[in-house]
Amino acid sequence: MHYKFLASVSGYHLQSGVRSMAKSHTFRYWAHPLVILNSPTVVRELFENRGAIYSNRPRLPMAGELVGYNMSVPLAAYGPHHTESRKLMQSSIGGKRVDSLNANFFDHIRRHVASIVLHASHGYNVLSKRKRSSCGFSEPSHVRILASKYSRNVPSGRLSDTQANGTAEPSFTEALIRQNPNPSKEQDLVHRWASVAFYSGGADTTVSAISSIFLSMALFPDVQAKVQAELDKVVGTNRLPSFADRDHLPYLANVLKEILRWNPVAPLALPHSSIQDDIYNGYFIPRGSLVMANSWWLMHNPQIYPLPEKFDPDRYDSGSEGSEGSGVGMNPDPHMFAFGYGRRICPGNALADASLFITVAAVLSIFQISNPYDMNGKQIKENFSYTVRGY
Numbered sequence: 001m002h003y004k005f006l007a008s009v010s011g012y013h014l015q016s017g018v019r020s021m022a023k024s025h026t027f028r029y030w031a032h033p034l035v036i037l038n039s040p041t042v043v044r045e046l047f048e049n050r051g052a053i054y055s056n057r058p059r060l061p062m063a064g065e066l067v068g069y070n071m072s073v074p075l076a077a078y079g080p081h082h083t084e085s086r087k088l089m090q091s092s093i094g095g096k097r098v099d100s101l102n103a104n105f106f107d108h109i110r111r112h113v114a115s116i117v118l119h120a121s122h123g124y125n126v127l128s129k130r131k132r133s134s135c136g137f138s139e140p141s142h143v144r145i146l147a148s149k150y151s152r153n154v155p156s157g158r159l160s161d162t163q164a165n166g167t168a169e170p171s172f173t174e175a176l177i178r179q180n181p182n183p184s185k186e187q188d189l190v191h192r193w194a195s196v197a198f199y200s201g202g203a204d205t206t207v208s209a210i211s212s213i214f215l216s217m218a219l220f221p222d223v224q225a226k227v228q229a230e231l232d233k234v235v236g237t238n239r240l241p242s243f244a245d246r247d248h249l250p251y252l253a254n255v256l257k258e259i260l261r262w263n264p265v266a267p268l269a270l271p272h273s274s275i276q277d278d279i280y281n282g283y284f285i286p287r288g289s290l291v292m293a294n295s296w297w298l299m300h301n302p303q304i305y306p307l308p309e310k311f312d313p314d315r316y317d318s319g320s321e322g323s324e325g326s327g328v329g330m331n332p333d334p335h336m337f338a339f340g341y342g343r344r345i346c347p348g349n350a351l352a353d354a355s356l357f358i359t360v361a362a363v364l365s366i367f368q369i370s371n372p373y374d375m376n377g378k379q380i381k382e383n384f385s386y387t388v389r390g391y
C-alpha cells in the first residue's frame, strides 16, 4: 500500500489544508515532522475527532525540563496527570466570573491581570497587599517571581495557615485543601500544577488581549465611540458596569470577538503532538509529529472573514452562509479558534472572557483612549493615553 508523505514546511501552501503540503521531498526521516493545519475542517477532524491521537505535547527542553514546567497543564504529556489537572481546573472555573473590579486596574495591565489570576487561584490580593510606590511590585518581574514562588509552594504552605486562622479567601487552591486536606503524593502533584496553571496559562495571554484592546480603541475611535454610546445607554453614567449588564451589551460582545480575531494572542495556538502513526486523507503522519493549527490564518482567511485586516465588530451580525469548502460559516465566532482545540482547548476561556469583558467595559465607561499620533502620522504624545471622559 502506498501512502502520500507530507513535505517540508517550505512546500506547503497556506490557503488549504494538509493536502496541499504534499510536494517534493518527504520528512519521513526527520526526528519531528512538522504539520501545519490551515483548514477548520482538518483541525476539527484531527484535534477533535481523533483527539485520542493528537492531544499530546512535544518535548520542550527549555520550558519543560530546564525551567521545570514539564508537569504544568500546558506542557504536560497527555495522560492521567494532565486529564486530572484539567478536570480540577474546569470544575472550578468553567463558569466562573470575575466578580469584582479593582478600581486601580489601570495602574498597570500586568498587575491587574496578576490580581485577577492570583485571586482566583490562591485568594491572594495583589493590589491590597503592596503599594506600588514602596516596592515596585507592579514590575512584571516581581509579579512573575511572586506568582511562580507562591503558586508552587501552595497548597501545602502559607494558605493552610491562613485557612487554619479562618482568614483564607475563597479560591481554587483553598477549595482543594478544604475538600482534600490530606492528598496522596500523586493528588498533591495534580493540585499544585493545576494551581500553577492559572498563572502560567492565564497571565501573558490575558495581558496580550487587554493590550490589544487599548491598541484597537486608540486606532479605531469610531468603534470606541459606539461602545461608549452603548455603555452609556445600558449602564448610565452613575455606576460602573457589572456582569449583570453583559447580556445587554451586544456591540461590546462583538468588539471582544473582533479583538480575539484581529490580533490573536496565540497565532499558532500551542503545538500538539501525535502519539501514534496515523493516516489522514491518504497522508501518512508519523507518530511524534508536531501538529500545529495555524489559528492566525483560520481567523484571517478572506473566505471565512472577508476583509480580514479590517477591524469590524459588525461582521458578526452579518449572516453566516457557509463558504465553500471551509467547513465553517462566514464570520463565525472566533472563540472556536482563539482558545485552541480539542482535548487541549484552553480551560481558562470563561475566566479570560470575563476578565476581558469587565476590563474593557470599565475602561471605556470612564476613559477616552487616544492615539499618540495625529492624522498625519506625527507623534503628538509619548504614548497611548487615557483621559477621563466628559459626559
Ligand code: HEM
Pocket (backbone or CB within 6 Å): 073, 074, 075, 076, 086, 093, 197, 198, 199, 200, 201, 202, 203, 205, 206, 209, 265, 266, 269, 270, 271, 272, 338, 339, 340, 341, 342, 343, 344, 345, 346, 347, 348, 349, 351, 352
Ligand atoms: C485571552 C486569554 C487567553 C487566550 C487567548 C488563551 C489561549 C489559549 C490557547 C490557544 C491554548 C492552547 C490550546 C491548544 O493547545 O490547542 C491555551 C491553553 C491553555 N490555557 Fe489559555 N488562553 C487565555 C487565557 C487563559 C487563562 C485566564 C487561563 C487560566 C485561568 C488559561 C489556562 C490555560 C491552560 C492551563 C492551557 C493548557 C491546556 C492544556 O494543555 O490542556 N488560559 N490557551
